[in-house]
Amino acid sequence: MAQTVFCRKYQQELEALAFPPLPGAKGQEIQQTVSRRAWEEWQALQTRLINEKHLNMLDPQAREYLTTQMNRFFDNQETDHAEGYVPPDQ
Numbered sequence: 001m002a003q004t005v006f007c008r009k010y011q012q013e014l015e016a017l018a019f020p021p022l023p024g025a026k027g028q029e030i031q032q033t034v035s036r037r038a039w040e041e042w043q044a045l046q047t048r049l050i051n052e053k054h055l056n057m058l059d060p061q062a063r064e065y066l067t068t069q070m071n072r073f074f075d076n077q078e079t080d081h082a083e084g085y086v087p088p089d090q
Contacts, residue, residue: 007035009074014038034074042073045081052082 005016014035020027021039030039046066049055055062072079 048082
């Protein structure tokens with residue numbers, strides 16, 4: 001049986017990440033508080049934001065922007081969205 005974690009986004013026990021998704025303390029924190037489902041959803045949003053906003057991941061401001069958006073996403077706060085994106089089911 002897969003390990004579970006109390007997900008801060010969904011406020012319930014869900015499947016945990018197998019390993020920290022980022023290096024250092026932030027990665028450990030995410031592994032302990034974010035479910036695999038929430039992380040995968042964040043990765044999809046992150047990809048759309050990077051592509052739509054033409055973010056350069058070598059730019060510290062772009063990385064800071066994504067970190068802010070990630071924290072807002074996991075805390076169920078309003079996040080930026082890729083303009084013009086229409087989910088496949090619509």
